[in-house]
Amino acid sequence: MNFIEIKEVLKHKQEFITIDDFKEYKRCRVQLHNKGIKLRDIIKGGDIKTKKQQLCKEGQFLVAEIDAKVGGYGIVPNDLDGAIVSSHYYLYDIIESKLDKNYFSYYLKTHQFFSQIKAQGSTNYASIRPNDVLKIRMPLPSINEQKEIALKLESVFNTSKSFLENLSKNFNSVNILRQSILQEAVQGRLVPQDPNEEPASELIKKIKAEKEKLIKEGKIKKQKPLPPITEEEIPYELPKGWEWVRLGEIITIKGGKRVPKGYELLKEPTSHIYIRVSDMKDDTIYNSDLRYISDDIYEMIKQYIIEEDDLYITIAGTIGQVGVVPKKFHGMNLTENAARMIIYEVDKFLLKYFLSSSFIQNQFFVKTNQMAQPKLALKRIASTELPLPPLNEQKRIVEKIDSLMKLCDGLEKNIEQSKKDSELLMQAVLQEAFGGIDKTNKSKTDIPQKNVVNETAIMASTGSYNPNWIAYPSKWPIINLQLTAWCEANDKYDSIKVKGEYNWGDIIPVINLLGDSLSHLFGMNYNKDGQTPPLYKFINDYLPSRGWDLKSENPELYKDFLKLDKFYKNITKHIASYKTREASEITFDELSYFMDTTRKLWIWFLNKIYNGIIPDEQLVFFDKEYLK
Numbered sequence: 001m002n003f004i005e006i007k008e009v010l011k012h013k014q015e016f017i018t019i020d021d022f023k024e025y026k027r028c029r030v031q032l033h034n035k036g037i038k039l040r041d042i043i044k045g046g047d048i049k050t051k052k053q054q055l056c057k058e059g060q061f062l063v064a065e066i067d068a069k070v071g072g073y074g075i076v077p078n079d080l081d082g083a084i085v086s087s088h089y090y091l092y093d094i095i096e097s098k099l100d101k102n103y104f105s106y107y108l109k110t111h112q113f114f115s116q117i118k119a120q121g122s123t124n125y126a127s128i129r130p131n132d133v134l135k136i137r138m139p140l141p142s143i144n145e146q147k148e149i150a151l152k153l154e155s156v157f158n159t160s161k162s163f164l165e166n167l168s169k170n171f172n173s174v175n176i177l178r179q180s181i182l183q184e185a186v187q188g189r190l191v192p193q194d195p196n197e198e199p200a201s202e203l204i205k206k207i208k209a210e211k212e213k214l215i216k217e218g219k220i221k222k223q224k225p226l227p228p229i230t231e232e233e234i235p236y237e238l239p240k241g242w243e244w245v246r247l248g249e250i251i252t253i254k255g256g257k258r259v260p261k262g263y264e265l266l267k268e269p270t271s272h273i274y275i276r277v278s279d280m281k282d283d284t285i286y287n288s289d290l291r292y293i294s295d296d297i298y299e300m301i302k303q304y305i306i307e308e309d310d311l312y313i314t315i316a317g318t319i320g321q322v323g324v325v326p327k328k329f330h331g332m333n334l335t336e337n338a339a340r341m342i343i344y345e346v347d348k349f350l351l352k353y354f355l356s357s358s359f360i361q362n363q364f365f366v367k368t369n370q371m372a373q374p375k376l377a378l379k380r381i382a383s384t385e386l387p388l389p390p391l392n393e394q395k396r397i398v399e400k401i402d403s404l405m406k407l408c409d410g411l412e413k414n415i416e417q418s419k420k421d422s423e424l425l426m427q428a429v430l431q432e433a434f435g436g437i438d439k440t441n442k443s444k445t446d447i448p449q450k451n452v453v454n455e456t457a458i459m460a461s462t463g464s465y466n467p468n469w470i471a472y473p474s475k476w477p478i479i480n481l482q483l484t485a486w487c488e489a490n491d492k493y494d495s496i497k498v499k500g501e502y503n504w505g506d507i508i509p510v511i512n513l514l515g516d517s518l519s520h521l522f523g524m525n526y527n528k529d530g531q532t533p534p535l536y537k538f539i540n541d542y543l544p545s546r547g548w549d550l551k552s553e554n555p556e557l558y559k560d561f562l563k564l565d566k567f568y569k570n571i572t573k574h575i576a577s578y579k580t581r582e583a584s585e586i587t588f589d590e591l592s593y594f595m596d597t598t599r600k601l602w603i604w605f606l607n608k609i610y611n612g613i614i615p616d617e618q619l620v621f622f623d624k625e626y627l628k
Contacts, residue, residue, distance in 0.1 A: 002139065002140050002141070003137050003138065003139055003140070004137065004138065004140045005134065005135055005136065005137055006133070006134055006135075006136050006137070006138055007134035007135070008095075008098065008140075009094065009095050009098045009099035009104075009140065010061060010092040010093065010094060010095065010099070010133075010134060011092060011093045011095065012090065012091075012092055012130050012133075012134065013060065013091045013092060013093045014054065014091070015054060015055045015091075016052050016053065016054055016055070016087075017052075017053060017054075017055050017084070018051055018052060019045040019048050019050075019051045019052075019053055019084075020045045021044070021045040021046035022044075022045060022046070023044070023045045024042055024043065024044055024045070025042070025043055025044075025045060025048065025053075025083070025084050026039060026040075026041075026042055026080060026082065026083035026084070027039075027040040027041055027042075027043060027083060027084055027085070028040055028056055028062065028076070028080055028083045028084070028085050028089075030062060030063075030064045030067060030072045030073065030074060030089070031071075031072070031074070032067055032070050032071050032072055033070065033071040034071040034073070034074070034108060034109055034114065035071070035074075036074040036075070036077075037062055037074040037075065037076055037077060037080060039079070039080060039083070050086060050087075052087070053084040053085065053086060053087075054084060054085050054086070054087065054089065054091060055082065055083075055084060056076045056080055056081070056082070056083045056084065056085060056091060057076060057081055057082075057091075057093075058076055058077065058078050058080070058081035059075060059076060059094060059101050060075070060076045060091045060092060060093060060094070061073070061074075061075060061076075061091070061092040061094060061104070062074060062075070062076050062085065062089055062090070062091055062092075063089065063090045063091075063092070063117075063128065063133055064088070064089055065088045065089060065090065065127045065128060066088065066127050068117050068127075068128040068133075069117065069118045069128065071114060073108065073117070074105075074108065075101065075104070075105045075108070076091075090130045090133060092133070092134075097143070098140075098143065099140070099143075099146070100143060100146035100147050100150055102147075102150035102154070103146035103147065103149055103150040104138075105150075106149075106150060106153045106157075106430065106433070106434075107138055107139075107430075107434055109426075109430060110427070110430045110431070110434055111427060111431075112138075112431075112434060113136065113138065116136045116137065117132075117133065117136060138434075139434050149433050152433070153429065153430070153433055156426075156429050157426070160422055160425070160426055163422060164419065164422060167415050167418055167419055167422075170411075170415050171412065171415050174408050174411045174412050174415070177408055177411075178405065178408050179357065179358050181401060181404050181405070181408075182353055182354070182356060182357035182358070182359075182401070183357060183358060183359065185353060185354070185357070185397050185400075185401055186354055186357045186359050186360070186387055187236060187238075187387070188238055188239035188242055188387065188389065190397055190400050190401070191393065191396045191397055191400050193239050193240065193241060193393060194390075194392065194393065195240065195241070197241060197390040197391075197392045197393060198390055198391065198392075199240075199241040199242075199243070199390055200241060200242050200243040200388045200389055200390050200391075201243050203345055203346070203388070203390065203391050204243060204245060204249065204250070204388070206344075206345055207249070207250050207344040207345050207346070208249070210344050210345065211252070211344060220252050220342075223248065223252075223382070226246040226248050226249060226382060226383060227246075227383075229244045229245075229246065229385055233385060234385075235359075235385075238387050239389075241389070241390050241393070242387055242388060242389050242390070243387075243388050244385060244386070244387060244388070245385075245386055245388050246382060246383055246384065246385065246386070247355075247381060247382055247383070247384040247385075247386050248379075248381070248382025248383065248384075250343075250344060250345075250346050250386075250388065251341045251342055251343050251344065251346075251351075252341075252342040252344075253313075253339050253340070253341055253342075253378045253381055253382055254304075254339060254340050254342065254378075255304070255315075255334075255336060255338075255339045255378055256275075256304050256306075256333070256334030256335045256336045256337070256338050256339065256340070257301040257303075257304035257333070257334070257335075257336055258335070258336040259274065259293060259297055259301070260297065260300055260301075263293075263297050265291035265292065265293065266291065266292040266293065266294065267291065267292070268292065269290075269292055270292040270293065270294060270295070271295070271298075272292055272293045272294075272295070272297075272298040272332065272333060273290055273291070273292055273328075273329060273332040273333070274290075274291050274292060274293045274332070274333045274335070275306065275312075275329060275332055275333065275334050275335060275338070276291060276335050276337075277314050277316070277317045277318060277321075277335055277337045277338055280312060280314055280318075280321060280323055280338065281323075282323070283322070283323040283324060283352065283356075284323050284324055284326060285312070285323065285325060285326055285329050287326075287328060293333060298333065301333060302333075304333055304334055305331050305332060305333055305334060305340075306325055306329065306330075306331075306332065306334045306340040307325065307330050307331060307340070307342075308325045308326070308327050308329070308330040309325075309342075309343065309348070310325050310340045310341055310342055310343065311323065311324060311325070311340075311341040311343065311348060311351060311352055311355075312324075312325060312334070312338050312339070312340060312341070313338060313339050313341060313355070313376075313381065314337065314338045315337060315338060315339055315375055315376040315377075315378070315381070316336075316337035316338075316373065316374070316375045316376070317337055319364060319365070319368050319374060319375075319376050320355075320360075320361050320364035320365070320368075320376065322352050322355040322356055323352065324348070324349075324352060337375075339378055339381065345391065346388070346391075346394065347391070347394040347395055347398055349398045349402075350389075350394040350395075350397055350398050353397075353398065353401050354386060354387070355386075360384060360386065363384050363385065364376055364381070364384070367380035367381070367383070367384070368380075488513050489509075489510050489513035489514040489595070489598075490595065490599075492506075492509050492510045492513065493510050493591065493592075493595050496510070496588070496591075507586060507591060510591060510595075511586070511591075511594075514594060514595070514598060550604065553604075554604070557597070557600055557601065557604065560593075560597040560600070561597070561601060563597075564594060564597055564598070567594070
């Protein structure tokens with residue numbers, strides 16, 4: 001395919017206008033990560049400070065001076081014809097007799113284009129110049145071929161868009177399912193009741209006695225009695241043995257404390273972590289990007305801490321978010337925008353689940369003070385109505401919810417994987433459409449190589465993995481086949497990890513599939529005539545002679561490769577007996593090592609393919625040689 005610099009098909013255009021204070025103007029917003037051009041706002045000329053602005057026309061190529069390197073570029077859409085941008089943007093007319101606009105818009109989505117625009121300009125100033133853009137190279141078939149390619153890509157991308165929309169709906173469905181599980185739990189319908197269990201009324205008595213004891217010992221303060229729950233407040237009937245309580249009856253709630261005025265939180269670690277609401281995510285506390293306080297500030301607010309047996313609840317910003325306290329944060333200071341819940345007798349995890357249910361969250365919403373900065377008062381948290389099951393049933397409920405939430409996690413993981421797979425598929429389609437090697441641009445440093453074939457792709461399970469989705473042509477049957485073998489090996493390996501125990505009968509299929517994958521990738525199995533398959537020579541002779549040598553690129557990985565080679569040479573000397581003899585001697589740690597090494601080898605190899613380092617004709621040759 002013919003490659004050209006885009007200066008042959010684009011023309012830098014500068015058309016400035018003077019802003020009229022009494023007119024309204026549309027302004028463009030160039031989205032990052034190649035998300036296109038959108039309407040920023042409609043603004044009166046009097047509110048625009050810089051009176052000299054550029055005029056955009058439909059179909060022009062618009063590039064952001066600063067943000068181009070993070071995907072800030074796109075084609076001006078019809079609805080923004082006549083919109084304006086500042087001088088920090090570059091506009092280019094497309095020479096339509098040479099370049100189809102739709103063909104070009106799809107090329108803009110490729111890693112091939114992005115890697116070039118990212119490489120342009122100064123290394124110490126994150127901007128790009130107009131001429132830098134024009135130096136970018138692209139494949140240019142005839143105008144009719146361009147239109148044909150664009151039509152085919154439009155069909156594929158429309159299908160992908162529909163697929164992703166359905167995935168989003170499925171993701172929302174999982175969230176609804178989670179809430180349905182919690183709703184069943186708070187209504188006592190998730191697990192069967194045992195009439196012989198001690199009822200929740202007895203548990204409440206024990207909690208009351210414990211709190212009174214702590215009050216006498218001066219460990220907690222006496223609170224004002226909470227009003228009893230009236231018949232009108234009871235939303236539904238509870239199972240026998242359950243009781244309605246106010247949350248404050250079974251826990252003690254204590255607020256956090258802001259740092260004194262004039263003091264700032266520290267980024268440098270000290271002995272005292274200051275937990276913020278932004279650290280509280282996903283029912284836990286994250287330990288990245290933490291803030292700290294000094295010893296002197298700690299002395300001022302040391303009573304406002306949280307402990308690992310507590311739950312936290314956010315009371316400002318994000319309202320009502322509940323989670324557990326990891327051991328690392330035991331005794332650490334708590335923001336004034338959250339509170340600690342000290343729990344008595346009740347199962348902590350049941351309380352976390354119940355407080356996360358829509359039934360309780362709706363109460364928190366109603367009780368929140370709706371001011372400019374909404375806040376949930378501690379006394380209102382204490383007045384929340386809560387269904388309380390017997391203690392033994394609490395544990396059964398938690399076990400059931402845990403198991404169901406794991407299923408939901410699995411569903412979400414599959415949906416996320418499907419999204420990633422879809423993105424890989426789109427890049428594969430684009431690579432196929434705009435494929436080929438720019439033979440006039442031989443320098444490896446001209447276009448930085450991008451490792452788009454990553455661990456997510458290689459580690460995908462067979463259930464959600466399609467080998468044709470990796471960015472290489474489907475005409476390489478051996479690679480497709482053997483990558484599938486690796487994925488099946490990984491799937492069985494994961495099953496062994498989940499079980500936590502194994503015997504040689506579990507190991508054999510993994511070793512066998514892993515060997516199948518390796519044999520065709522790096523020639524680790526020997527042919528009948530004692531000759532290694534062509535890919536072995538390819539990796540060890542052909543690539544090194546052209547400057548792509550695994551041994552020099554990654555010496556540690558090459559050493560691991562040699563260990564694998566030795567292992568598989570040994571087990572293939574006696575095909576009939578190797579399974580029981582060799583596999584029975586391998587440890588799980590060795591198997592893990594083999595899996596990890598093979599994964600790294602596959603990533604290395606596939607990235608060479610994606611980046612065009614291994615030419616198509618060489619791969620076709622080796623496929624034919626092996627299939628003889």
